[in-house]
Amino acid sequence: MKYYVYIIYSPGIDSYYKGQTSCLEDRLNRHNRGYEKATQHGAPWELVWSTTKPTRGEALQLEKKLKNLSREKTIEFIKKYS
Template sequence: MKFYFVYILKCSDNTYYTGFTSNLDKRLQQHKEGYDRESYTYKRRPVELQWVEQFTDPNHAIAIEKQLKGWSHRKKLALIEEDWEKLVEYSKNKYNSNKLE
């Protein structure tokens, strides 16, 4: 069975990068080594893996990645810290009402 991953990296400038891959180890190595000079993380290295979720359905994983990319910094932090109360609170904000499904 093939697996797909959605992940959040913390960059050196304290921003978050959200990504999708089918090969987590290889993709993390690419981020750390600066594989793509045009990528968001290239000038924000070093990066550190903060959160990862595994999926068997690539379409579901891509949908979650897109959803997370729309989240605020504080909402991503609540997910990373598994602070479910804050995650629910931030999800109720009318300007950021997306919830992880």
């Protein structure tokens, strides 16, 4: 099984959210339908970056690193790795 680490963007609130999941399509739908408390106020969300990792542990490590990035560093990261 592979795991996804992703960054989504909400133009409505000009905000980024970083997460990890085993099913990216389902997770994005949950964000956009308001099922996730942390992102329900920003729908619709757009997927702006994602990658896969072979284990959940690796996905969690990368998610933690991404969540520690400032907004400016997040934008730089997306531009560099897209």
